[in-house]
Amino acid sequence: MALSNSQYNAVMRGYEERQRLQRRAMEARTQEVYKKIPQIQELDRQISSRAADCARRVLGGDTKAREHLKEDLADLKEQKLTLLKAAGYPADYMELRYDCPDCQDTGYANGKRCHCFERQRLNILYAQSNIEAVLKEENFDHLRFDFYDDTEKVPQLGMTERAYMEVVVRQCREFAQQYPDKGNSILFTGGTGVGKTFLTNCIAKELIDRCISVIYLSSNELFEIFSKYKFGRDSEEDVEESYRYILDCDMLIIDDLGTELNNSFVSSQLFYCINERIGRKKGTIISTNLSMGMLKDTYSDRVTSRIMSNYRVIPLYGADIRMKKRATRL
Missing domain, CATH: 3.40.50.300 (P-loop containing nucleotide triphosphate hydrolases)
Structure with a gap:
């Protein structure tokens, strides 16, 4: 039997809450790094600036803009990774994390309900x-x-x-x-x-x-x-x-x-x-x-x-x- 609308909505709200908490945690880690390593904040600013510039150039008809951006971003990200490691941080410290990497806390993976969704469904069935x-x-x-x-x-x-x-x-x-x-x-x-x-x-x-x-x-x-x-x-x-x-x-x-x-x-x-x-x-x-x-x-x-x-x-x-x-x- 499928979950009722209210049960399904409650499960999906749970996923939304997890995503919100993980984004907040990522933002806190990012601010921590910026405070300790200001150069990384500048690198992130350059990454955002160049991505926006690339978008403008693509709209203007520059067919090689994406290729140039890819090279620039690779260089900036390498610099960022080197600074993170030197300060003792893991490479993914500033990235978004997930309670369930398989579905990235969405409840669905490869167009199907994730195993974590089915586990929650089973818990609901037991409770009711x-x-x-x-x-x-x-x-x-x-x-x-x-x-x-x-x-x-x-x-x-x-x-x-x-x-x-x-x-x-x-x-x-x-x-x-x-x-x-x-x-x-x-x-x-x-x-x-x-x-x-x-x-x-x-x-x-x-x-x-x-x-x-x-x-x-x-x-x-x-x-x-x-x-x-x-x-x-x-x-x-x-x-x-x-x-x-x-x-x-x-x-x-x-x-x-x-x-x-x-x-x-x-x-x-x-x-x-x-x-x-x-x-x-x-x-x-x-x-x-x-x-x-x-x-x-x-x-x-x-x-x-x-x-x-x-x-x-x-x-x-x-x-x-x-x-x-x-x-x-x-």
């Missing part, structure tokens, strides 16, 4: 995901299987919890690496602490690292934004922007669906959100403690139908991993 700090710990690199039982087979699966989770994690990795080619949306179901949120965060980090925009919201946060947008008396620009972004970001994560206070408004907005994002071909990951039957009873047939028709449903099994982790620390 709503889980930037969490993703430093909850990602595929930190995922462990040793908290899943590998001794008894789960009747519904015909395999152990650990073996099943290894399959699920492999599927999630493929989904994140190949999104949206491997499907757009996932529904994680299962009890508390079985790894639903951890897996959504793992996927989120992989997507953001591919410069895919992600926003994470608990179900309570999601419906609070919808409520403020629909019923807020004051027109809050940030609420409107959040509402639009929920519908248009590349990947929306709704965590703990079913923990919010449910009513007809919540059910209708959930259907609208799911349906709208399907129509826009945008991905959604939902985690919930509710079974498919409970989802149907809590919301509506049409919500459940849209999920069943368009989402990959991944049930998770096992005991509360968070309780196991706490027990190991005791």
Whole structure:
């Protein structure tokens, strides 16, 4: 997803500010040199004067003016360089410097966005995901299987919890690496602490690292934004922007669906959100403690139908991993 106009403008203003600061720093270094070596100031004056004279001569039809200027400037610059070195300054001390030499602090190199621009874009995507700090710990690199039982087979699966989770994690990795080619949306179901949120965060980090925009919201946060947008008396620009972004970001994560206070408004907005994002071909990951039957009873047939028709449903099994982790620390 491209940056919004305001985000793009903020990035470009940052480049303009860097250029301004670098010009100011160059001017300060130049004045320092002029004060210490007045001859260099005179040489710079001669360089400017001869360049202006050359321009006048070219306009007057002198075809050899540029060639003569090139010879004169080479001689003056050599004198300048000799004086700088004699005073202990590096050859480029009076030149303009850049934070990123590749694009010269413009954001673009060879007609394409520079790597420094893409790094800033990635930072913005992380910041607006709503889980930037969490993703430093909850990602595929930190995922462990040793908290899943590998001794008894789960009747519904015909395999152990650990073996099943290894399959699920492999599927999630493929989904994140190949999104949206491997499907757009996932529904994680299962009890508390079985790894639903951890897996959504793992996927989120992989997507953001591919410069895919992600926003994470608990179900309570999601419906609070919808409520403020629909019923807020004051027109809050940030609420409107959040509402639009929920519908248009590349990947929306709704965590703990079913923990919010449910009513007809919540059910209708959930259907609208799911349906709208399907129509826009945008991905959604939902985690919930509710079974498919409970989802149907809590919301509506049409919500459940849209999920069943368009989402990959991944049930998770096992005991509360968070309780196991706490027990190991005791």
